[in-house]
Amino acid sequence: MTDTQIVRKVKNGNEEAFKELVDKNQEMIINVCNGFVRDREDAMDIAQEVFIKAYNSIHKFQEKSKLSSWLYRIAVNKSLNFIRDKKRKNMLSSLDLLFENSPEISDKIEDDSENTEESFENEEMKAALKKSVDALPKKQKVALTLNKFEELSYKEIAEVMDISVSETGVLINRAKKQLQKKMIKQFKNQ
Amino acid sequence: MKCNKVHKNLIFYIDGELSSDKTEEIYTHLMQCNECRKLYEQMAGIWNSAKEERIPYQPFFYTRVEQELKNNKAKEQSILKRYGKVILQSAIYFIVLGMGIFIGVQLGQGVPSQQQISDNEISSRQEFIEAYADSNYINGMQLESLETEMIAQEESNEKGQSNE
Numbered sequence A: 001m002t003d004t005q006i007v008r009k010v011k012n013g014n015e016e017a018f019k020e021l022v023d024k025n026q027e028m029i030i031n032v033c034n035g036f037v038r039d040r041e042d043a044m045d046i047a048q049e050v051f052i053k054a055y056n057s058i059h060k061f062q063e064k065s066k067l068s069s070w071l072y073r074i075a076v077n078k079s080l081n082f083i084r085d086k087k088r089k090n091m092l093s094s095l096d097l098l099f100e101n102s103p104e105i106s107d108k109i110e111d112d113s114e115n116t117e118e119s120f121e122n123e124e125m126k127a128a129l130k131k132s133v134d135a136l137p138k139k140q141k142v143a144l145t146l147n148k149f150e151e152l153s154y155k156e157i158a159e160v161m162d163i164s165v166s167e168t169g170v171l172i173n174r175a176k177k178q179l180q181k182k183m184i185k186q187f188k189n190q
Numbered sequence B: 001m002k003c004n005k006v007h008k009n010l011i012f013y014i015d016g017e018l019s020s021d022k023t024e025e026i027y028t029h030l031m032q033c034n035e036c037r038k039l040y041e042q043m044a045g046i047w048n049s050a051k052e053e054r055i056p057y058q059p060f061f062y063t064r065v066e067q068e069l070k071n072n073k074a075k076e077q078s079i080l081k082r083y084g085k086v087i088l089q090s091a092i093y094f095i096v097l098g099m100g101i102f103i104g105v106q107l108g109q110g111v112p113s114q115q116q117i118s119d120n121e122i123s124s125r126q127e128f129i130e131a132y133a134d135s136n137y138i139n140g141m142q143l144e145s146l147e148t149e150m151i152a153q154e155e156s157n158e159k160g161q162s163n164e
Helices: A003-011 A015-037 A040-056 A067-100 A103-118 A121-134 A138-149 A154-161 A165-189 B003-014 B020-032 B034-049 B061-109 B119-135 B140-163
Strands: none
Touching: A003 A015, A003 A067, A015 A040, A015 A067, A015 A138, A015 B061, A040 A067, A040 B061, A067 A138, A067 A154, A121 A138, A121 A165, A121 B034, A138 A154, A138 A165, A154 A165, A165 B003, A165 B034, B003 B020, B003 B034, B020 B034
16 A cells, blocks of 8 residues: 555544554654654654554645655654653652752762763763764754664655755754764863 | 864764765875874764664554554543533533523513603503593593582582572
C-alpha cells in the first residue's frame, strides 16, 4: 500500500491500514525521539504518543507534505515537550531536595565523582558534546539532530520544520560552528 | 592555511561539506601539523560516535499502541458517562427553571398595573362599559330619572298627607 492509500484508509477508520502505518514508520519515529531524549524507554513511550496523536488527528492531515514529514513533525514536537517537562520536573525535584536537605544530594555527588574517576576521557567528551547539543537554541537543535543523527536531507528538514531550505542550512551551519568551538575549547583544556 | 582557519573548518571537513579546494588545503595542513591532526582525530572520533545507537524494529510496538488507543477510548467513554449525567441533569433543571419563569411572566402579564394602562385603553374600556349598559337598559340617566320620579312621588304623597 502507498502512503496515500494508507492515509485514506486510516481516515475511513481502517485499523489494518493504521497497523501498516505504524509498522512502516515505527523504527524511524522511535529513533528520532531517541535522538532527542537519548533514552530507549522514553523514546518508545513518546513514539507511542506520536502514533496515537497521528491516529486521532489524521483527518487534519491534508496530504500536502509527505506522511513521513508529518510524523517527523509530531515526533519532534512531542520530544521537545517531553524534554521541557523533564527539565521542569528535575528542577522542582532538585529544589525539593535542596529544601529538605536530604542526604541523597551528597550521595549523588559522591556517586558522580566516582563515575568521573572511572569513566574514560572519550565518554566525558561525548557527554559534553551531548550537553552542548542540548544547550543549542531550539531550532538549531532540531535541524542538527534531524540532519546529523537522522540523516535527513535539508529539503526534508525544511518540510518538517516548515522553513526554507536555505534557513535550514543556516541553522545547521550555526549549530555546527557553535559545537566545534566548544569541542576545541575542551580539547585544548585537556 | 593557518591553524586557526583549519580549526574553524574542521567540523565541516569531517562531514565532507567543504569545496574540493578547501578540503585539499586542510588535508595538506593536517599532514604537516601534528597539533591540528591530533585535534582532528579527537574531534572526528567524538563527532562521528555522537550518533545514538539505532533502536531496531520493535515487533510488538503496534500492540502497545493499539492497547493505549483502547485505554484512551475507554477513558473518554467513562468521562463522557460521568459528565454526561451531570450535563443532562443540569439541562433538565435549566429547562424546568426556564419554563417556570416563562409561565410566571405570562401570568404576570394578565394583571397589568395601573401605570401600564394607557389613556387609549381607559377610553376604550369606558366605551365598552357604556355600550354594555346601553344594551342592558341600565343607562345611568335612566336610573337617575326613575329615582327622581320616585322621590317626586314620595314628596307628593307627603304633601297630600299634610293637606289632609
